[in-house]
Amino acid sequence: MAVGGVGVWKLLLRGVRCLLIFLFVGLFKIEVSGLRYEVDGVGILNGVDARLPAGEVLGVVGPSGAGKSTLLRAVNRLIEPTAGEVYLDGVATGTMDPLELRRRVGMVFQLPALFGESVEEAMLYGARLAGKEVSVGRLLRMVGLEEAMAEREPGSLSVGQQQRVSIARALALEPEALLMDEPTSALDEAARNRIEDLVRELNRTLGLAVMFVSHDLAQVKRIASRVVLILDGKSEGEWGVEEFFSGSVGDRAGHFISGGH
């Protein structure tokens, strides 16, 4: 079957690429190095280092206003950092075409912000701009929605369903990594659990690397394999998730974990 053949080639190419990247660059899908971002002389990010290994979920935690969202926006260049650099597969993103970068690194926001007359239109927005053929049914199934929803108006869906459409919208571009900015903070518990399941599943089945901002430490514990802590715009350190929650992480981090923020 022709389609299957293409799929195999794609997988093979992806494997070869991963191997080359592994050999020459190291394991990191995304590496943030000494990132600073200032607005009118006020520092929002004051030196952030973070690394997202390929195929892992990095939880970005810290008190509100610490710069977590700003960090994500700098990673796919929705804002231009004042200093420092973000590397994608070892390539400085500052030298990349921002549109190309954003297609390779998808983003999911706190609120879905869908546009278009139908779920299908909303879901295919980016793919159509990129001239990419996508199966609507497959995408909807991937995020756990029924195919019949394609014709519905986006506003008629629950917020949880809309958020899944917005994840599907990012997935339509077949990104190598996904940035998620508190994607469940506007959802009820049931919808939140389903999104968490979805993130775990995407990470497992597609090997998708995810950078997940959350103010909810319990959530980070459930889905992340690594954690970076941001305090006052500075990265305080990076840990494996068990290590982070084991308590042996230093005073400032320990203070944050114990709810002192």
Next chain:
Amino acid sequence: MDNLGTLSSALLALGLVAVAVALSLYERLDLERDIGTAVVRSFVQLSAVGFVITFVFGLKNLGYVALLLGGMVCFAGWTSSRRAGGVPGAFPVALFAIGVAAVATLGLLVILQVVPPTARYLVPLGGMVVGNSMNTASLTLTRIREDLGSRRLEVEAALSLGATSRQAVSTILKRSLKSAMIPLIDSTKTAGIVFLPGAMAGMIIGGADPIEAVRLQIVVLYMLLGSVSIAAILVGLLSYRSFFTPRHQLRASLLKR
């Protein structure tokens, strides 16, 4: 009727302004200062322009007409860019848009011999074109900034999906253009029913044949529609860029004010 032309009649009309000021004071609308400024400025400016137009008519040289219209365009561009405070580069954008709108519509009218190329036609018609284009330019600029602010999430979502700034802003642009043009479109639709447009009213009061007044008014309305569309579209297409960096990033700091 003779009284209408004299200064005393203008002073009598000022009595009507007193009503507006009284209302403002009574209802604490805080408009009396603005009304006062408007009254004094319009008196001084209109008197001055009366002398300027008389002077230009006497010169019989179209170069001076062009100079006068050029001055109007500059002033309109400046006013419009000030209205849209906080949009960087608004002045050249508004200047260009209003200028092109004026040259295109007046030029077309002259080339098609709808109006003769004399100061008597070009100065008042030019004034109308420039004035209306100015209002539209201000409205478009303000609307784009407001809509970008209120729909920032959508714009950034579109950018994050690989849209260019032009693509990300396209629905906002459409809406801003629409809302900037709707006042004129509506008044054109209702012309003759709800109100008698200014030029026509003036000609009829001045003693002209109503049919001739209507002919000129139709020309004026179409001219205004044309120039306002040109101004709105140019402002829209040129000004959205100042809200984005060349790397398709929204300059969020411009939206807060």
